[in-house]
Amino acid sequence: MATERTLSIIKPDATKRNLTGKINAKFEDAGLRIVAQKRIHLTPAQAGKFYEVHAERPFYGELCEFMASGPVVVQVLEGEGAIAKNREVMGATNPKDAAPGTVRAEFAESVGENSVHGSDAPETAKEEIAYFFAGLELVG
Numbered sequence: 372m373a374t375e376r377t378l379s380i381i382k383p384d385a386t387k388r389n390l391t392g393k394i395n396a397k398f399e400d401a402g403l404r405i406v407a408q409k410r411i412h413l414t415p416a417q418a419g420k421f422y423e424v425h426a427e428r429p430f431y432g433e434l435c436e437f438m439a440s441g442p443v444v445v446q447v448l449e450g451e452g453a454i455a456k457n458r459e460v461m462g463a464t465n466p467k468d469a470a471p472g473t474v475r476a477e478f479a480e481s482v483g484e485n486s487v488h489g490s491d492a493p494e495t496a497k498e499e500i501a502y503f504f505a506g507l508e509l510v511g
């Protein structure tokens with residue numbers, strides 16, 4: 372399997388509870404390298420643009436408000452099959468369905484406030500990385 376990069380976000384519910392280090396340890400333990408990382412506070416418009424694909428979903432308004440409610444840590448994870456591997460480490464969207472040991476099983480508070488985002492495919496990973504990072508900021 373090829374080396375890939377994926378976009379990860381540690382969401383406001385997790386930064387608020389000081390969980391950045393614990394979550395990063397799970398990524399690193401799984402063999403993912405953090406090749407870029409920064410802590411930012413999104414505006415509702417910036418969160419809305421990021422989650423545009425969900426604009427028609429009933430939870431969109433609440434999701435954008437939540438993502439702008441506090442700081443997030445945006446990061447690029449690199450590794451063999453990084454997109455799928457990160458999704459594995461994250462666990463299912465709803466923490467009730469997340470496998471034991473995953474980030475969402477251990478830390479998520481609800482289906483909305485679920486601690487992490489991860490890209491779902493190569494094309495979205497590319498777009499999402501470019502949304503937050505310039506090429507020079509990715510240090511592999």
Ligand code: CDP
Pocket residue numbers: 425430434463464482483484485487488489491
């Ligand atoms: O984040 P993931 O790719 O696992 O799930 P998604 O289906 O792409 O949904 C994006 C985000 O919307 C989720 O991570 C949740 O924060 C939120 N969501 C929600 O609030 N209620 C739902 N029923 C589904 C998703």
Ligand code: MG
Pocket residue numbers: 489491
């Ligand atoms: Mg998704």
